[in-house]
Amino acid sequence: MNIQPIKAFSDNYIWVIEEGTKAIVVDPGEAEGVLAYLEKHHLDLKAILLTHHHEDHVGGVKEIVTQYPNTPVYGPQETASLANHIIQEGDAFELLGKSFQVFKTAGHTEGHVSLLMEEALFCGDALFSAGCGRVFTGDYQAQYDALQKFKQLKDEVKVFAAHEYTQTNLRFAHSVQPSNETITEALDQVNALRKKGVPTLPSTIGREKKINPFLTAETLEDFITLRKARDQF
Template identity: 70%
Template structure:
């Protein structure tokens, strides 16, 4: 299995999961780059995975269906206008000979979910490198609970988040903890990657436990204060 990023908008990643000549797409906010890649690589699209209902994650689905009609689309209830397989926490399904497990990771939206395929996590906007998604629902408890689920995953799990926010998140973290050498070192490496136009993802759960202040928050109150500070950064 290989996983390839397709850049979309200013900072989105649409992930293409490939196994042989078959592919699954995660959160296609737009269609052109996806269709172009599938055609170029001569890949057969088997399914689309949706994490939540924001347009920059679902906006390309209808156009993709024109070229690839009848494919399976998995997503939470809030994507029911597009998804033909509504999934909830605890559900699992097989694609590309891999078992995908569904985790509820709400807070960013009411129904946000993530997909875990053994050591690979597709977490949409619930978790970023050195950060997490805005809590648009104002349900900070739900987002905090989601982070605790991520904290329980194995350190080796690869994290495929949906946005290239690492640089800004680390700058925020450095402002909060200026003496944190680990964060400073990772920021230097991140700056180098971005200067070269390279993605900072995937990251790993183990790495995030060291640099992600949101995962390190010891209480709901601490998390809420940190998230609100990040919103203003």
């Protein structure tokens, strides 16, 4: 199993899960890069997975499906205009011989879901490296609850978030925990990677427990304070 990023827009990652000549695409916000990648690597698209309805995650679905008719599209109810397999908390399904578990991870959107494939987590905009998504719903409890679900996962689980926000997130984390040497070292490492244009993802749950202030927030009130501070950063 091979998982590769396709860069889209200014900072999106569209993840491609590959098994031999077969592929699954996660959150295709645009089609051009996906179609070019599939053609270049001679991959047969077997499914599309969606975490939520925002255009930068679903904007390429229609064009991709036009090129690959009858492709199953899995997504939460809020993506029902595009998805032909509606998924929700507690669901499990199998693709390419791998089992996918569905978690509701709302807050960023009302119906946001994350998908766990063995030790690979596709979390859309619910969790970033050193950060989490903006709470557009205003439901901070839902976003906080989502973070608690992530904390229960094994440390080895890889985090395939949908945006390259790590550098800015770590700058914020350093501003609130300036004496945290682990965060300082992580920021130095990420600065070096970004100078080379290298992705900072995937991260791991274990790493995020050490560098992500939102995962270490002990109460809902602490989380809200952090999230609002990050919005102003």
